[in-house]
Amino acid sequence: MPDQSLSRSDKVLIFTSLIGSIIVGTILLRDDLLYRYIQVARKDELKVGEIISTKNDVRRRSRQSLSWYRASDKEDIYDNDSLFTGLDSEIKFNINNNQSISLGANSLVVIKPNKDEVVFDLQLGTMTTLTEPEKPIKIMYQGHVTKVIPKMNTTSIEIQKTDEGELTVSSATGEVDIQVQDKSKILQIKKNESASIKKDLKIDKKTFSIEFLLPKSNSEIWLSKEEKIIFKWRNEQPKIPIKLQISRSNKFDQINFEKNIEENENIYSWMPPKNKGHYFYRIVRFDNNDQISLNQKIDIFAKESVELISPIDKIILYGFENLRENELRNVGFQWEDKRGASKFNLEISNKTDFSNIIKSIALKSPHAELNLQRGNYYWRVGMQTPAAENFTSEAREFSVGKVLFEVVKPEIPIVEKPIAIKEPERPQIDSAATPNIIKAEKNIILKFKKDIDVRNPASIRKGILNPPTFSWEELTGANEYAVEIDKSEDFSSPRIIESLKETSFVWEDVKPGQYYWRVRGIGDNGKTSLASAPTKIEIKLPPPIITSPESDDQIVDKIAMLKQKKSFKLEWSEMPMTSAYTVIAEDKESITKKTEVDIEMLPNQVYEVKVAAVDIKGQRLSDYVTKNLKLNAKLMLKAPEASLPADKITVIAFGKVKNDPILFSWRKNPEVSDYELEFSGDIQFKNILLTKKVKTNSYILKSKLPSRLVYWRVRSRYGNNVSEWSIPRSYEVQGAI
Missing domain, CATH: 2.60.40.10 (Immunoglobulins)
Structure with a gap:
C-alpha cells in the first residue's frame, strides 16, 4: 500500500494558504486597517484638506481605489478623493483655503484639483459651505466650472444637486454672486432667494415671501428634556393661509410634523420628538403646497447625561483572584456615545460623594481602560457640550478583588410639622394611564356645501359639513392633550397636533384615506401619559353624480x-x-x-x-x-314598392266554385327578414279582411274574399322594426272566387 502521508512541501503549501486566508479575511473584516496602510502610502499625493467629524455611515474612496472605506475623524483628504454619506449621516471637513464644508445625508462629492484651487463635483445630495467673502466655491457642473462667491462675512451657502440633475444655490444669511462660466454674466441672489441652474446652463431666480428669523439655518440647538424650539418668521403676505412643515429629509418626501398657521401669526413653539438629530423646516401655502420659504436645517442635541454601560453596578471584578494590596488589574469602562459632545470626563473615586477623586481623565471617545489595585470604587462620566455645559451621569459602584462595598446608612429625615395649612396639590398625571376614547367614528363619508370651488383647497376646507371629531374622556392631571394621526398603525411618521386644551379635536383639513389616531395627556413639567390604543378611521368622499341620461x-x-x-x-x-x-x-x-x-x-x-x-x-x-x-x-326601413297586381285591376272569376289564385309581389329589400300584408274592404284599412306574414317578396292569395273592391298593402319587418306601409292598391273581383 503506497504511503498517503503529506510530504514536507505539501505541508508548507497548506500552511502558507491558511495564513494567506487569515490575512485576506482580516483585511475584509477590518478594511480600516488596509486604508490606514494606503494613507501612509499616499504621502506623495497632494493633500487638499482634513476631515473634522463624521456621523454614522460616511465612506471615502481614492482615485486609484475601486473600494469604499469608512472615513474617520482627523484623516487627510487628497486630490480626486470621493466622499459619500448614507442615510442620516454627515461629514464635516476643511479645505486648505479655509473653506468649511458640510456634506448632508445621501450625498456624494468628488474633490478635484484645478490649478492651485479645488473644484467640487457634487454628484448627489447637498453640501453647505462657510467661507470668507470674495473666496469663490467652485462647482463642476455640465463640464463647466460654476463659481459661487459670498459677499459677506461667514456666509452660509447651500448647494444642492436635485433628482432632476439641476443645481440649486441659496443663502439664508447674505448675498451671493453666481457665475456659470468664466465669461458669463454674474447673477446675484440676496438673502432669502435661490437660484436654479438648468442643464442648458440657464439660471432661474426665485424670491421667497417668508424669511425665517428663528432658528438660524444650520445652527446646533441643545435642548433640555421639555424645552421647545421657537420658530419665528417675517411674512410679506400675511393674509395667505400657510403651513409649517418639519421633516428629517431635505426633500420633504416624508413630513414628520405639520402645523396650520392662522392669518397674521408669525411664531410657533415646537416640541421635538425624543430622537434628536437633523431636521429640515419650511413654510408652504395651505391651498396648494407651493413653497414660499427656503428649506432650512437645524441639528438638535439633547442636554442630558450619558448612560453608563460597563462595569455594571455593584459588580466584583477579579473576585476569584487573591490580589495583593498593590497588585494592579486592567478595568474597561464604556458609556453611551452622545451626539455633539465635545469631550467626556471619566472620574474614579473611593468615596460615594467623590470627595476623593483617584483618577480624572478627559476623553473624546466613549470608552477607556485603567489599571486599578484592589479596592472599592465609584465611577461616573461627565459630558461637556461645545458651550462648555457639563452633564454628569449617575454614579456606579464596583470593586476589584474580594472587597465589601461601603455600607452607607441612610439619613432619617426629620419631618417638621407644617406651620400653615398648605393648599391642596394639583393632581399629577399618571404616566401609566391612557385616555378613554368615546364615540369613535369608524367610517365617514364627507359632505360638502353646494357652492364650494372644487379646485380651491381653502374653499374645500371651509365647505366640509361633517369633519371628523375625535373625542376622549378627561384624564386626571392632564393640562392639555396631543393627538397623533398616521396612515400606519405603528405611527412611524405621525402628524402631531399639540396643546389641545379640550377633550376633543375637529380635523378640519381632513383628506380621504385610511388613518389611525391616538391621544395622550400632558401634565405638569411636560410629563405625559401613555397613548390610547390606535383607533382606525376611514374617510371617504361621496360617490360622483352621473349627469348623463340613462x-x-x-x-x-x-x-x-x-x-x-x-x-x-x-x-x-x-x-x-x-x-x-x-x-x-x-x-x-x-x-x-x-x-x-x-x-x-x-x-x-x-x-x-x-x-x-x-x-x-x-x-x-x-x-x-x-x-x-x-x-x-x-x-329605419323603407316602405316596399308594390309590383303586382296592377292598381285598380278587375279580376274575372269563371264559375261559382272555382277559386283562382292571385299573385301579389313587390320590390325586394335585402335588409329585411319578412313582410306583412293586409287586405281591407276600405282604403283606411279599418275593416281588415286578411293579414299575412311572408318571408319572400311575393304571395299567392288562395283565400276566398268578397266579390267587391278590395284594398291591399305591404310593409317590411326586421325584429321589432317595421317600415311604413306601401301605397295602398286595389282590385275588384267580379263574381265569387
Missing part, C-alpha cells in the same frame, strides 16, 4: 349597424380632493383625469357602469356609483 335614441338605416358598437358619452360631476376617476364597464376598468368617458355599446342592450373617485396612485377615495345605460337604436 338612454340615448339613435336611428340607423342598415341592419348591420344594429350589430356595431356605438359611442355613448358618460359624464359625471367633478369631485373635490380628487386626482382622477375609475370607470368600470363590461368588467373593464379604466382611469381618467376627466369627468367624462366614451363607452362603446351595442344598440338595444343594457350596460351597467360604475364610477368612483381615486387618488393619484389609483387608490379608491369613494364608493362606486352604479347606473344602467342603454343605447336605443331604431332601424
Whole structure:
C-alpha cells in the first residue's frame, strides 16, 4: 500500500494558504486597517484638506481605489478623493483655503484639483459651505466650472444637486454672486432667494415671501428634556393661509410634523420628538403646497447625561483572584456615545460623594481602560457640550478583588410639622394611564356645501359639513392633550397636533384615506401619559353624480349597424380632493383625469357602469356609483314598392266554385327578414279582411274574399322594426272566387 502521508512541501503549501486566508479575511473584516496602510502610502499625493467629524455611515474612496472605506475623524483628504454619506449621516471637513464644508445625508462629492484651487463635483445630495467673502466655491457642473462667491462675512451657502440633475444655490444669511462660466454674466441672489441652474446652463431666480428669523439655518440647538424650539418668521403676505412643515429629509418626501398657521401669526413653539438629530423646516401655502420659504436645517442635541454601560453596578471584578494590596488589574469602562459632545470626563473615586477623586481623565471617545489595585470604587462620566455645559451621569459602584462595598446608612429625615395649612396639590398625571376614547367614528363619508370651488383647497376646507371629531374622556392631571394621526398603525411618521386644551379635536383639513389616531395627556413639567390604543378611521368622499341620461335614441338605416358598437358619452360631476376617476364597464376598468368617458355599446342592450373617485396612485377615495345605460337604436326601413297586381285591376272569376289564385309581389329589400300584408274592404284599412306574414317578396292569395273592391298593402319587418306601409292598391273581383 503506497504511503498517503503529506510530504514536507505539501505541508508548507497548506500552511502558507491558511495564513494567506487569515490575512485576506482580516483585511475584509477590518478594511480600516488596509486604508490606514494606503494613507501612509499616499504621502506623495497632494493633500487638499482634513476631515473634522463624521456621523454614522460616511465612506471615502481614492482615485486609484475601486473600494469604499469608512472615513474617520482627523484623516487627510487628497486630490480626486470621493466622499459619500448614507442615510442620516454627515461629514464635516476643511479645505486648505479655509473653506468649511458640510456634506448632508445621501450625498456624494468628488474633490478635484484645478490649478492651485479645488473644484467640487457634487454628484448627489447637498453640501453647505462657510467661507470668507470674495473666496469663490467652485462647482463642476455640465463640464463647466460654476463659481459661487459670498459677499459677506461667514456666509452660509447651500448647494444642492436635485433628482432632476439641476443645481440649486441659496443663502439664508447674505448675498451671493453666481457665475456659470468664466465669461458669463454674474447673477446675484440676496438673502432669502435661490437660484436654479438648468442643464442648458440657464439660471432661474426665485424670491421667497417668508424669511425665517428663528432658528438660524444650520445652527446646533441643545435642548433640555421639555424645552421647545421657537420658530419665528417675517411674512410679506400675511393674509395667505400657510403651513409649517418639519421633516428629517431635505426633500420633504416624508413630513414628520405639520402645523396650520392662522392669518397674521408669525411664531410657533415646537416640541421635538425624543430622537434628536437633523431636521429640515419650511413654510408652504395651505391651498396648494407651493413653497414660499427656503428649506432650512437645524441639528438638535439633547442636554442630558450619558448612560453608563460597563462595569455594571455593584459588580466584583477579579473576585476569584487573591490580589495583593498593590497588585494592579486592567478595568474597561464604556458609556453611551452622545451626539455633539465635545469631550467626556471619566472620574474614579473611593468615596460615594467623590470627595476623593483617584483618577480624572478627559476623553473624546466613549470608552477607556485603567489599571486599578484592589479596592472599592465609584465611577461616573461627565459630558461637556461645545458651550462648555457639563452633564454628569449617575454614579456606579464596583470593586476589584474580594472587597465589601461601603455600607452607607441612610439619613432619617426629620419631618417638621407644617406651620400653615398648605393648599391642596394639583393632581399629577399618571404616566401609566391612557385616555378613554368615546364615540369613535369608524367610517365617514364627507359632505360638502353646494357652492364650494372644487379646485380651491381653502374653499374645500371651509365647505366640509361633517369633519371628523375625535373625542376622549378627561384624564386626571392632564393640562392639555396631543393627538397623533398616521396612515400606519405603528405611527412611524405621525402628524402631531399639540396643546389641545379640550377633550376633543375637529380635523378640519381632513383628506380621504385610511388613518389611525391616538391621544395622550400632558401634565405638569411636560410629563405625559401613555397613548390610547390606535383607533382606525376611514374617510371617504361621496360617490360622483352621473349627469348623463340613462338612454340615448339613435336611428340607423342598415341592419348591420344594429350589430356595431356605438359611442355613448358618460359624464359625471367633478369631485373635490380628487386626482382622477375609475370607470368600470363590461368588467373593464379604466382611469381618467376627466369627468367624462366614451363607452362603446351595442344598440338595444343594457350596460351597467360604475364610477368612483381615486387618488393619484389609483387608490379608491369613494364608493362606486352604479347606473344602467342603454343605447336605443331604431332601424329605419323603407316602405316596399308594390309590383303586382296592377292598381285598380278587375279580376274575372269563371264559375261559382272555382277559386283562382292571385299573385301579389313587390320590390325586394335585402335588409329585411319578412313582410306583412293586409287586405281591407276600405282604403283606411279599418275593416281588415286578411293579414299575412311572408318571408319572400311575393304571395299567392288562395283565400276566398268578397266579390267587391278590395284594398291591399305591404310593409317590411326586421325584429321589432317595421317600415311604413306601401301605397295602398286595389282590385275588384267580379263574381265569387
